[in-house]
Amino acid sequence: MGPLFGSVEDYGEMFQDSIAQTRCASLSSTNQTGNPVVYKLVRVAQDGRLVPATDEEMLEVKDLLENNENDMPTVPDPGQTEEDILDNWSPSQFLQLESFDGLFQSETEEAYTENLNSRLEFKEELMHGSQMLSTLPDTEFKSSSELVANEELVQSEVLLQEPNRFSSNGLSMDQSMDVSPFSDATCSPKEPASPAAASKPEFSRDAGERCLKNLSIKALQETFRATFGRETTCKDKLSLKRRIKMGRINTRVVPTTSTLTVDDNNQIGGEQNIYNDTDDAFSKVMVDEGRANHCKDSPSSPDCIKGDSNDFRHSPVEASVDHYSGNEDYDGEYRSAKRARKPTRRYIEETSKINEKQQSDKSPMLSKDEKSIKVASSGGRVVATRMVSISGSRIEVPYVSHARRSRPRENIMALAKFHSSSWELSNDVHKSVSGPVKQEMQLDINHQTDKDYSKPNLSEVDEDNMEPEDIDSSGDSSDDNNSNNNNGVDLSIPRRKHHRAWTLSEVTTLVEGVSTHGVGKWSVIKSRSGSRFAHRSAVDIKDKWRNLLKASFAQTASNRMKHGPIPSKILLQVRELAQKQSHASKARFVKGSRNGFL
DNA sequence: CTTAGGG
């Protein structure tokens, strides 16, 4: 059997070189159109190992390549997705792909025909494998400082997506074909990998292949399942072995995780199964994290609890994810590593959404619906202003659409306006209405659309002395519901619902309340202020105080600031109170520590 | 339920 040559992706030095190139390019913000995949010639030894081609062999192949120019995979368009490539490649090109592991050499035309049946399957595996996120064994993730240098290896998967044909220029290749995550992060392509690179993953490729050799069909099928996360009915040992090896290679080549996990069942399955012996739990966590939005409103659901639980923060996933989070390119894709406590469910939810978007942006082949997502993401930010009345004067403020999920309560509020005779009631309904009632009320409101839309009777709205500002603010809130005619279809920019501008009197009472009751006694302040905070919750009050602090702070920092909506006199009071309270807490602290030590 | 803080 003569030496067989195929286009083989070089997972060794050149691979890292191209990563380095990619890195340089991105650093210099020269957006190149394609990321090169480097092919390297190898000879497949009897036992299936890949042996670097000698110079002589290289020449031989060069001739072959020149003669077969047309059959070669062409350099894809920059915009071409891997799916495109895989779809459009001729059988002969796939044959070349399959010859990666050298097993195809023994296949006859007949075998090829048989293979054709599993072509699609194979294609899936190939893509699947190349996306599969392989976290290298724990031992290789010890020093985070080392890891920082390799954040951009995340991009390596891109290399697999756009194969370029490259002439091999005789670079030596590490026999083990390990790709170390510790390759140098600088732009010097020839920089040798650090000694740490010598550490090998647990599953040696060679060993793995030798194992494959002796496996029964059944065992092979099992291995297949473990590798790709799905069953196979294939009874062909050879083909099974080939596909398993292919999957493993692709898996190994992508020394990163996370970018592509949460989108697809199969991928998660693959991930999970690859590590199924030891890291089942952590795979599960990935699933949970990615799917957080599936359980957003059921805090007692076991899955949610699992996703929230602290132990996952120490899982391998956490380690590998965190180590990428510092990269600006991936900012927002992962939660910040700085976050001390567990992320909120909402955070996870939103993060996973961002994740989905970014994934589709970065790997087109994953997005079945790329177009719509792009539109959504580009239109995600709405720039507009709105008029707001504060302290009786209309001011224009920038409006930012938060694109929150809609809250059913809003209908309740609207309804409450029709039916309730007081804000207290509406507030109560607002807070305590139960699920079934909600529905009922929503239906109800639909029947009401022809009825009177006028503002609630102000005399009934507030029991006692309502201040002028309150009238103003109630007007503000009333046009929250529908300022737009009977259609109720508001095509303008959606407003933040439930927004009532804080009136000067409210702010004043708040400041007074803080001065008398201290900071933090929000519920007390609310209750002691009679009806003046009728429609403000303690949290609202607290938020307002926070804002006031901010405002007063800002005014201090840049003295002679423009006259904000809030009189500087009040802000001064806020500042004083803030100071007072900070002194108070300091005193408390000193006292406490003294007690503690003495 | 209240408070503190992030979103």
Add this chain to the structure above:
DNA sequence: CCCTAAG
């Protein structure tokens, strides 16, 4: 203003 984690 909303949401949620901690007390």
